[in-house]
Amino acid sequence: SSASTPIRATLFPGDGIGPEIAESVKQIFQAAEVPIEWEEHYVGTEIDPRTQSFLTWESLESVRRNRVGLKGPMATPIGKGHRSLNLTLRKELNLYANVRPCYSLPGYKTRYDNVDLITIRENTEGEYSGLEHQVVRGVVESLKIITRQASLRVAEYAFHYAKAHGRERVSAIHKANIMQKTDGLFLKCCREVAEKYPEIKYEEVVIDNCCMMLVKNPALFDVLVMPNLYGDIISDLCAGLIGGLGLTPSCNIGEGGIALAEAVHGSAPDIAGKNLANPTALLLSSVTMLRHLDLHDKADRIQNAILNTIAEGKYRTADLGGSSKTTEFTKAIIDQL
Amino acid sequence: SSASTPIRATLFPGDGIGPEIAESVKQIFQAAEVPIEWEEHYVGTEIDPRTQSFLTWESLESVRRNRVGLKGPMATPIGKGHRSLNLTLRKELNLYANVRPCYSLPGYKTRYDNVDLITIRENTEGEYSGLEHQVVRGVVESLKIITRQASLRVAEYAFHYAKAHGRERVSAIHKANIMQKTDGLFLKCCREVAEKYPEIKYEEVVIDNCCMMLVKNPALFDVLVMPNLYGDIISDLCAGLIGGLGLTPSCNIGEGGIALAEAVHGSAPDIAGKNLANPTALLLSSVTMLRHLDLHDKADRIQNAILNTIAEGKYRTADLGGSSKTTEFTKAIIDQL
Ligand SMILES: CC(C)[C@H](C(=O)O)[C@@H](O)C(=O)O
Ligand SMILES: CC(C)[C@H](C(=O)O)[C@@H](O)C(=O)O
Numbered sequence: 001s002s003a004s005t006p007i008r009a010t011l012f013p014g015d016g017i018g019p020e021i022a023e024s025v026k027q028i029f030q031a032a033e034v035p036i037e038w039e040e041h042y043v044g045t046e047i048d049p050r051t052q053s054f055l056t057w058e059s060l061e062s063v064r065r066n067r068v069g070l071k072g073p074m075a076t077p078i079g080k081g082h083r084s085l086n087l088t089l090r091k092e093l094n095l096y097a098n099v100r101p102c103y104s105l106p107g108y109k110t111r112y113d114n115v116d117l118i119t120i121r122e123n124t125e126g127e128y129s130g131l132e133h134q135v136v137r138g139v140v141e142s143l144k145i146i147t148r149q150a151s152l153r154v155a156e157y158a159f160h161y162a163k164a165h166g167r168e169r170v171s172a173i174h175k176a177n178i179m180q181k182t183d184g185l186f187l188k189c190c191r192e193v194a195e196k197y198p199e200i201k202y203e204e205v206v207i208d209n210c211c212m213m214l215v216k217n218p219a220l221f222d223v224l225v226m227p228n229l230y231g232d233i234i235s236d237l238c239a240g241l242i243g244g245l246g247l248t249p250s251c252n253i254g255e256g257g258i259a260l261a262e263a264v265h266g267s268a269p270d271i272a273g274k275n276l277a278n279p280t281a282l283l284l285s286s287v288t289m290l291r292h293l294d295l296h297d298k299a300d301r302i303q304n305a306i307l308n309t310i311a312e313g314k315y316r317t318a319d320l321g322g323s324s325k326t327t328e329f330t331k332a333i334i335d336q337l
Numbered sequence: 338s339s340a341s342t343p344i345r346a347t348l349f350p351g352d353g354i355g356p357e358i359a360e361s362v363k364q365i366f367q368a369a370e371v372p373i374e375w376e377e378h379y380v381g382t383e384i385d386p387r388t389q390s391f392l393t394w395e396s397l398e399s400v401r402r403n404r405v406g407l408k409g410p411m412a413t414p415i416g417k418g419h420r421s422l423n424l425t426l427r428k429e430l431n432l433y434a435n436v437r438p439c440y441s442l443p444g445y446k447t448r449y450d451n452v453d454l455i456t457i458r459e460n461t462e463g464e465y466s467g468l469e470h471q472v473v474r475g476v477v478e479s480l481k482i483i484t485r486q487a488s489l490r491v492a493e494y495a496f497h498y499a500k501a502h503g504r505e506r507v508s509a510i511h512k513a514n515i516m517q518k519t520d521g522l523f524l525k526c527c528r529e530v531a532e533k534y535p536e537i538k539y540e541e542v543v544i545d546n547c548c549m550m551l552v553k554n555p556a557l558f559d560v561l562v563m564p565n566l567y568g569d570i571i572s573d574l575c576a577g578l579i580g581g582l583g584l585t586p587s588c589n590i591g592e593g594g595i596a597l598a599e600a601v602h603g604s605a606p607d608i609a610g611k612n613l614a615n616p617t618a619l620l621l622s623s624v625t626m627l628r629h630l631d632l633h634d635k636a637d638r639i640q641n642a643i644l645n646t647i648a649e650g651k652y653r654t655a656d657l658g659g660s661s662k663t664t665e666f667t668k669a670i671i672d673q674l
Contacts, residue, residue, distance in 0.1 A: 084514075110553075111448040127481070132518035138485035142519040144464070148475035175566065177421075181469035182479040208569045212577035215448075215552055229512065232545045233570060240549035 006037040007293060010062040010260075014072025015043065016267025017277035022072050024279035024330040025286045028305075031334040034290065034298045039066060043074055043085060053088040060092050063260060068293060070286050071262035075269070090123050095252035095260060096150060097157045098123045098231060101288065102238040102248055107311030108320060112241045118223045119238055120161065121231020122154040122186075123252060128228045146182040146227060151189035157253060158190075158225035159197040169201040170194065173210050173226035173234060186227055211237060239264075246319050249284035251292065259292040261285035275325040278317040280306060283333075305336035343374040344630060347399040347597075351409030352380065353604025354614035359409050361616035361667040362623045365642075368671040371627065371635045376403060380411055380422060390425040397429050400597060405630060407623050408599035412606070427460050432589035432597060433487060434494045435460045435568060438625065439575040439585055444648030445657060449578045455560045456575055457498065458568020459491040459523075460589060465565045483519040483564065488526035494590060495527075495562035496534040506538040507531065510547050510563035510571060523564055548574060576601075583656050586621035588629065596629040598622035612662040615654040617643060620670075642673035 013022035029036055041059035050057040054077060063069045074085040089095060098121040104114055131143040155172075162170050172190040176183035187204055194202035205213070207230050213220050214234070218241055224234060239248040245265035252260045263281035271277060283306050290299035309315055315332035316322025324332070350359035366373055378396035387394040391414060400406045411422040426432060435458040441451055468480040492509075499507050509527040513520035524541055531539035542550070544567050550557050551571070555578055561571060576585040582602035589597045600618040608614060620643050627636035646652055652669035653659025661669070 127512070128515055132516060134518065135482075138522075140483050140518045140522050142481045142483075142516045144479045144481060145472075146477050146479075175464070175569075178465055178566075179469060179479050181471065181477045185475075185477050208573035211548070211570055211574040212581065215574055215577035216581065229515075232512075233548055236545035237548040237552055237574070240552035244549065244553065 006035045007068070008039055008066045009036050009289070010059070010066050010069035011038040011040045012059065012069065012071040012074070013040065013042065014267060015075040016073060016269045016272040018072030018074070018267060020273070020275065020277050020326050021263065021279035021282045022070075024326060025070065025282055027330055028283065028302060028333055028337070029286070032298055032302050032305075032337050034295065034302075047082045051083075051088055051092060053083040053085055055085055055088050055092075060089075063093055063258060067256070067258050068289060069260045070282070070289055071260055072282055073263055073265060073267035075267040087128070089260065090252065093252075093258055093260065094124065094255040095258070096122065096124050096255065097154050097253040098235070098250060099157075099161065099253060099288070100235045100238070100248055100250045100264075102235070102242055104242050105247060105310050106307055107313055108243060108247070110241065110243050112218055115218045115238070115241050117218060117221050117238055118161065118165075118167065119231060119235040120154065120158045120223060120225045121235055122150060122226065122228050123231070124228070125150050126182075126228030144179070144182055144229075146185050148185060148189060151186045151227075152193060155190045155193040155225060158223055159193050159200055162200050162223045163197060167200070167223050169203065169222040171210070171221055171224050172202070172204045173207050173224055173230050174204060175207050175230075176204075177206060183227065190225065207234070210234065214238065214241070243320075245281060246278045247280050247284070249281060249288050251285060251288040259289060261289040261292075275327055276318055277326050278319045279326060279330065280310070301337060302333075305333045308336050309333045343372045344405070345376055345403045346373050346626070347396065347403050347406035348375040348377045349396065349406065349408040349411070350377065350379065351604060352412045353410060353606045353609040355409030355411070355604060357610070357612065357614050357663050358600065358616035358619045359407075361663060362407065362619055364667055365620065365639060365670055365674070366623070369635055369639050369642075369674050371632065371639075384419045388420075388425055388429060390420040390422055392422055392425050392429075397426075400430055400595060404593070404595050405626060406597045407619070407626055408597055409619055410600055410602060410604035412604040424465070426597065427589065430589075430595055430597065431461065431592040432595070433459065433461050433592065434491050434590040435572070435587060436494075436498065436590060436625070437572045437575070437585055437587045437601075439572070439579055441579050442584060442647050443644055444650055445580060445584070447578065447580050449555055452555045452575070452578050454555060454558050454575055455498065455502075455504065456568060456572040457491065457495045457560065457562045458572055459487060459563065459565050460568070461565070462487050463519075463565035481516070481519055481566075483522050485522060485526060488523045488564075489530060492527045492530040492562060495560055496530050496537055499537045499560045500534060504537070504560050506540065506559040508547070508558055508561050509539070509541045510544050510561055510567050511541060512544050512567075513541075514543060520564065527562065544571070547571065551575065551578070580657075582618060583615045584617050584621070586618060586625050588622060588625040596626060598626040598629075612664055613655055614663050615656045616663060616667065617647070638674060639670075642670045645673050646670045
C-alpha cells in the first residue's frame with residue numbers, strides 16, 4: 001500500500017548547512033525508495049504574527065496535517081520581539097518528548113565503546129517555563145513548573161518506548177532531594193506509570209550522581225527519562241560520549257502522535273554552502289522518523305548503510321577526520337544501500 | 338611562629354566511614370608535624386533547636402571561631418522536621434563557594450589523562466532556595482533565586498582563585514539563552530568581575546554544551562564558575578572523569594574567610610568500621626585546607642605523599658582495585674612523607 005500512496009512528510013531544511021544535509025537525506029530516501037513525499041518549508045524572513053516567530057503558520061500547519069516531519073538546524077535570528085524557532089516548534093506542536101538514541105558508531109573511536117542509551121526529555125515545561133522576573137533590584141527569580149499531566153505523559157512515552165524497543169530498564173533522573181515538590185511530583189508520576197509496566201525495571205537516580213556514573217560507565221544505563229533541563233544537559237553529555245551532536249539523532253514526539261525528527265547540532269554558518277557538512281545526525285534522525293512510521297525495513301537499510309560507510313572509514317567528512325565532501329559521503333551511503 | 342602557636346581547626350569526622358578516614362588525616366598531619374590542633378565535633382543524636390538539625394550549635398560555633406575546619410561524610414537521618422546536615426552547614430556558615438580541584442591522579446588510569454580543572458559552585462541560592470509550592474492540584478513550582486550579591490561574591494572568589502593559583506581562564510557556565518533573567522544576572526556579575534582581572538581570560542559556556550565538551554575533551558577548561566545546581570552537576574561529572582568522589586577534594590568558602598574542607602562522597606555504611614575505606618578524598622580536602630591557611634610546604638609534602646602512594650600502586654584500597662586496609666594505606670603515605 002505504501003508503494004501506491006506515498007506518505008507526506010514536512011521537511012524543514014533549516015539554515016546554514018541545513019539545505020545541504022537535507023539534500024543528502026532526500027537523495028538517500030530516493031535511492032532507498034522510501035515512500036515519502038516531502039513538503040518543504042523554509043524559515044521565513046519576517047515575523048509571522050500567528051507564531052510570533054520567523055516560523056510561518058503554514059509550516060506548522062504542514063506538520064500538524066502530516067503528523068510527521070524532519071528538521072535541520074535553525075538559527076534563531078538575534079533581536080527582540082520574537083520567540084526562538086526551536087521553542088516555538090515545541091510549544092506550538094506540543095512536542096512533549098525529545099527522544100535521543102545515543103549509540104557508539106562502529107569504527108568511530110571515542111573514549112567509550114558500546115554506548116547504547118536512550119534519553120527521553122520532557123520538552124514543554126520545567127525550567128523552560130519562560131516565567132522570570134525581578135523581585136527587587138539585584139534579586140531575580142525564575143519558575144520551574146512541573147505538572148502531573150506533562151510528567152505522566154512523558155513517563156508513559158518512556159515506558160512505552162522501552163517496551164516497544166525491547167529495553168530493560170527506565171531510570172528517572174531527578175534532584176528530588178532538593179526540589180522535593182517539583183521533582184518529587186515528577187518521580188511520583190514515573191512510579192505510577194512504572195507500576196503498569198512490571199516487565200520493565202524502574203530506578204531513580206539523582207542527576208549529579210547520574211552524570212558521574214555516565215562518564216565512568218555509560219553501560220550502567222538503558223532508557224533515561226527526565227524533566228526538561230536535566231534532559232537538555234544529559235542528552236548533550238551522552239552525545240559527547242559517542243562523538244558529539246553531529247552524530248546523534250533526535251526525534252520530538254507531540255500530542256496526537258506527531259513526530260518531528262531533528263538534527264540538534266548548529267547551523268555551522270562557517271562551512272555552509274561548501275559541501276563540507278556531515279549529514280549523519282540528520283540522516284540518523286530521518287531513520288528515527290521512519291521507525292516512528294513503522295517503516296522498519298527502510299530504516300534498517302538506511303541505518304546500516306550509514307553506519308557501514310562510517311565504519312569502513314574511506315568516506316568520512318572532515319569533522320570525523322576524513323576528507324570527503326558531503327556529496328561524496330552521501331554517494332558512498334547510496335552505494336552501500 | 339606556627340610551631341609555637343598551633344592553629345585550631347574544627348574536625349567533623351562524620352558518620353559511617355567518617356571516623357576511620359578522619360583518623361587517617363590526624364595521623365598523617367601528626368607525622369608531617371602540621372601545626373594544627375583539632376577540635377572534634379560529632380553530629381548529635383537529637384535535633385538542636387538552634388540549628389533545626391542534628392548539628393549542634395556548639396559545632397557551628399567552633400567553625401565560626403576557628404574559621405577553618407574539615408568535614409567527613411554526614412548521613413542526614415531520614416524523617417521530617419529537620420534540615421539536611423550539609424545544607425544546614427552551608428546556610429548557617431554562609432559557605433558561599435564550593436571549590437573542587439579535579440585532577441587526574443598519576444598512575445590511576447581512567448579514560449581521561451591530565452585532567453586539571455577547578456569547579457567553583459555558588460553554594461547558597463539558585464535552585465536550592467527551598468521555595469516550592471503547589472499552585473493547584475497537579476501543578477507545582479519551585480523558585481530559582483539569583484542575586485547580584487551572591488553572584489558577584491562567587492565570581493570574585495573564582496577570579497581571585499584563578500589569579501592566586503596561576504590559572505589562565507575562567508568559564509562561566511549558564512543557561513541564559515533560556516533563563517535570561519536569572520542566569521543573565523549571573524553572567525552580568527561575572528562580566529563585571531572579569532573586567533577587574535584583565536590578565537585572566539573570560540568566557541561563557543552554555544551548560545549543555547559544557548557537559549558535552551567536558552566528556553569530549555576536559556582540557557578545554559580551566560576554572561569553571563556557575564550557579565548552584567549546575568555546579569552540583571558539573572562538579573560530579575568532573576569527579577567522574579578522574580575516578581569518582583572518593584578521589585576528589587572539596588572546600589567550602591564562607592563569608593569572612595571561613596574554609597570548611599570536606600569529602601563529598603557518602604558515608605558508605607556497608608563498609609564502615611571495617612578498615613576498608615579510602616581516605617583519599619578527605620586527605621586531599623585537608624590539603625586544600627592547608628593551602629587556605631597558606632601552609633603550602635605542609636600541603637605539598639602531604640599531597641605528594643598521597644599521590645606517590647597511589648601512583649606506586651602497591652598500597653591501594655579496594656575501591657581502587659587494591660587490597661590495602663585504610664591503616665596500611667595511611668602508613669604507606671606516612672612512609673612517603
Ligand atoms: C538552543 C536551546 C534553546 C536548546 C534547548 O536548550 O533546549 C538546545 O540546547 C536543545 O537541546 O535543543
Ligand atoms: C546531598 C546533596 C544535598 C548535595 C547537593 O545537592 O548539594 C550533594 O550532591 C553535594 O554536591 O554536596
